[in-house]
Amino acid sequence: DAGVIQSPRHEVTEMGQEVTLRCKPISGHNSLFWYRQTMMRGLELLIYFNNNVPIDDSGMPEDRFSAKMPNASFSTLKIQPSEPRDSAVYFCASSTPSGQLEDVDEQFFGPGTRLTVL
Amino acid sequence: AQSVAQPEDQVNVAEGNPLTVKCTYSVSGNPYLFWYVQYPNRGLQFLLKYITGDNLVKGSYGFEAEFNKSQTSFHLKKPSALVSDSALYFCAVRDLGDYKLSFGAGTTVTVRA
Numbered sequence: 001d002a003g004v005i006q007s008p009r010h011e012v013t014e015m016g017q018e019v020t021l022r023c024k025p026i027s028g029h030n031s032l033f034w035y036r037q038t039m040m041r042g043l044e045l046l047i048y049f050n051n052n053v054p055i056d057d058s059g060m061p062e063d064r065f066s067a068k069m070p071n072a073s074f075s076t077l078k079i080q081p082s083e084p085r086d087s088a089v090y091f092c093a094s095s096t097p098s099g100q101l102e103d104v105d106e107q108f109f110g111p112g113t114r115l116t117v118l
Numbered sequence: 119a120q121s122v123a124q125p126e127d128q129v130n131v132a133e134g135n136p137l138t139v140k141c142t143y144s145v146s147g148n149p150y151l152f153w154y155v156q157y158p159n160r161g162l163q164f165l166l167k168y169i170t171g172d173n174l175v176k177g178s179y180g181f182e183a184e185f186n187k188s189q190t191s192f193h194l195k196k197p198s199a200l201v202s203d204s205a206l207y208f209c210a211v212r213d214l215g216d217y218k219l220s221f222g223a224g225t226t227v228t229v230r231a
Contacts, residue, residue, distance in 0.1 A: 004161070031217075042221060042222075042223050042224065043208070043221040043224075045218055045219070048217065048218070050217075055217070056217075056218070091161055091162070093161075093162075106152060106164040106167055107164070107219065108164065109154075109161035109162040109163070110161050111159075111160055111161045112159075112160075112161050114159075
């Protein structure tokens with residue numbers, strides 16, 4: 001298995017531009033998570049999908065952030081308009097089927113997208 | 119609410135010496151505990167987890183962790199550290215009643231040759 005795939009690996013953009021980050025979870029995994037990692041705040045959960053449905057988006061910082069999962073093999077995180085404080089590494093992670101609370105399976109992380117907003 | 123504390127920002131050890139990375143947790147119910155490692159410019163990699171049963175959990179790359187309920191700790195250990203173990207280590211906890219993983223701030227491990 002190729003693992004969780006994220007693209008692009010690096011993104012440099014100017015303030016005000018739209019940014020779209022992409023994620024392909026591991027095949028068969030029905031739970032998908034988007035995280036943001038910064039030096040100041042560490043790892044933050046942005047949004048959680050189960051069976052393509054957003055379950056918890058309370059971690060999404062502002063309305064400028066949106067995420068979609070149109071099918072089981074693809075998700076996007078969009079920032080519009082982007083701001084310098086959005087600069088961070090964004091990780092996508094997936095975990096094994098069901099995502100039920102009684103299942104305690106580890107999350108598998110992608111390599112991340114390093115976003116720099118100038 | 120659930121939380122994790124990693125009291126040490128950095129741990130430095132000599133190659134061949136034992137390595138310990140500390141973690142304490144707080145949950146309202148039964149804890150599910152995890153350790154992840156992050157190498158530079160890479161995503162987090164799963165090392166091991168504690169769900170139930172034996173308090174000593176063995177994982178990847180020779181790492182193990184001991185669950186101590188009375189001390190609410192889940193310290194990561196390796197008997198003999200390698201230079202290649204130098205990385206950022208994260209402890210994480212999940213409560214039985216939650217799907218979210220709460221991560222610690224991370225501990226940077228440096229193993230010198």
